[in-house]
Amino acid sequence: MSEEDRAGLSSVRAVVVKPNGAIGVIPVRDACAEIELATISTPVALSLIDEAAPAYFVGATDDGAGQIVLCLDNDAELPGVQWVHLRWGGHMLGASDSGVAIVGVSLATWHASYRFCARCGKPVRSILSGWATECSGCGHVEYPRQDPAVIVRIHDDEDRVLLAHNTAWRTTMCSLIAGFVEAGESPEHAVIREVKEEVGLDVASVEYQATQPWPFPRSQMIGYTARVAVGTPVVPIPDGEEIEWARFFSRSELRDALHSGEVSAPGPTSIAYALLADWYGSDLPESPSSLDPLRRP
Numbered sequence: 056m057s058e059e060d061r062a063g064l065s066s067v068r069a070v071v072v073k074p075n076g077a078i079g080v081i082p083v084r085d086a087c088a089e090i091e092l093a094t095i096s097t098p099v100a101l102s103l104i105d106e107a108a109p110a111y112f113v114g115a116t117d118d119g120a121g122q123i124v125l126c127l128d129n130d131a132e133l134p135g136v137q138w139v140h141l142r143w144g145g146h147m148l149g150a151s152d153s154g155v156a157i158v159g160v161s162l163a164t165w166h167a168s169y170r171f172c173a174r175c176g177k178p179v180r181s182i183l184s185g186w187a188t189e190c191s192g193c194g195h196v197e198y199p200r201q202d203p204a205v206i207v208r209i210h211d212d213e214d215r216v217l218l219a220h221n222t223a224w225r226t227t228m229c230s231l232i233a234g235f236v237e238a239g240e241s242p243e244h245a246v247i248r249e250v251k252e253e254v255g256l257d258v259a260s261v262e263y264q265a266t267q268p269w270p271f272p273r274s275q276m277i278g279y280t281a282r283v284a285v286g287t288p289v290v291p292i293p294d295g296e297e298i299e300w301a302r303f304f305s306r307s308e309l310r311d312a313l314h315s316g317e318v319s320a321p322g323p324t325s326i327a328y329a330l331l332a333d334w335y336g337s338d339l340p341e342s343p344s345s346l347d348p349l350r351r352p
Contacts, residue, residue, distance in 0.1 A: 067121040069100040069110075071136065072159040074167035075129045076271060077352040079136040080144075086349050090147040092155060093136045100125060111162045111185030113155050124159030124185075126166070140352040142271055145324035147348065161270035162186070165199045168272060173197070201268065201275040205245045206233035208280045208330045209258060211289050211303050216334055218309070218318070219254060219293070219301035227344045230321045231330060232301075233276070242277045250281070254301045255292035257284040264333075267326035276326045306335055316343040323348075 070092040071079035080090045095103070100123075104110055109126040116122055127133075139147075141160050148156060162185050169188060172179055177192030188197050208231055209217040218229040234249035236242050243261045250258050258281040267276045283289050291301040304312065312318045319342040321327035332339055 067097075067100075067123055068116055069095040069097075069123050069125055070155060070159065071095055071103075071125045071127055071133065072141075072156065072163050073127055073129050073131070073138070073352075074163045075352060076141050076160055076164070077129070077138040078141050078144075078156045078160065079127075079133065080139050082135070082137040083349070086147075086347055088147070089149060090139060090144060090152075090349075091149065092152045093133075095125065095133070095136075099133070103127070109163075109166060109181060109185065111159060111181075113158045113162075117151065122155055124155065124162065126159075126163040137349075138352055139349055142324060143322055143346070143350065143352075144348040146322070146328075157268055157270060161201075161268065161273065162199060164270050164272050169197065199273070201273050203236040203242060203277060204233060204269075204274045205236060205242050205249065205277050205279060206231050206327055206330070207246045207250065207258070207261070207278070208264075208334060209250065209256065210280065210282045210334075212283070212285075213303075213305070215303035215305045216309075216331065217254070217256075217291060217301060217303050219291070220299045220318075221297060222295075222299045223297075226319060226346065227317065227342070228319045228321065230325075230327045232298075233327070235274075236277075243279070246279050246281060253294050253298045255288070255294075257287040258282060259284040264330060265326060267329075269326070278326045278330050280330070309335065310340055313340045313342040318342065319344045319346075 079093045081093045083090050103125050111124045113122050113124050141156055172190035172195055174195050175193045177190050179188035179190050182189045220229045232250050232253055236245040246261050250256050261279055261281045264278040269276045293301050320339045
């Protein structure tokens with residue numbers, strides 16, 4: 056790093072993330088409190104950069120200062136910094152910090168997974184302040200990508216909503232049907248296909264609702280609603296490979312299931328939670344089986 060660049064860091068806010076999705080925050084114990092990204096002092100930031108920590112430029116603060124994200128090893132520790140996983144605690148960040156964290160983790164996970172050129176196999180290096188890589192062999196420049204994925208809130212004719220439990224989940228969590236958009240496929244068709252493949256239902260009235268960047272590892276979640284097609288079976292049949300069980304819940308049934316601990320809802324950071332809360336009419340009730348969002352990554 057040049058002396059000019061070092062001097063410029065005096066007006067830059069530096070925060071830290073890890074490729075595994077962890078973000079460095081000011082220590083907090085109250086899971087109901089808002090959390091804030093920890094600002095790393097200039098001497099510490101320079102020391103980390105000298106130790107080869109990648110630095111990514113992610114924009115400016117409200118008062119015009121630049122912001123950089125330093126990517127540390129997954130096992131790294133820093134005094135005065137608590138590590139929280141973005142997936143679990145991202146909803147506890149303010150709007151500005153949330154944007155910085157999502158961009159920082161997105162870049163960190165991309166660089167961690169894209170270390171070699173897809174064309175010739177040679178190592179790549181970070182350029183453009185972390186927003187691209189350049190191959191050391193053929194010079195090919197690659198930019199971060201997002202993989203489109205759909206997630207859908209399915210209604211039956213009683214306005215109940217379908218929730219499903221994935222075979223890979225060890226907890227009682229249930230969520231909405233989701234899956235990646237395949238090559239040459241529209242997101243709307245992906246909704247119809249995924250629902251049919253995973254729970255055997257035919258859906259219609261597929262309507263777009265919202266999107267959410269989801270850097271685990273690099274998805275762009277596209278949220279939809281849909282209804283079970285008229286005249287088709289309404290009993291879900293899980294595929295047994297991805298989906299262990301699936302059932303329709305009314306609002307009161309979901310409330311009771313959450314209160315009893317029979318099920319737990321998707322984390323409040325996710326678009327799945329937002330789509331469910333929109334239907335439910337408020338934040339979802341806490342479940343005794345819900346996990347601590349501040350647990351160590």
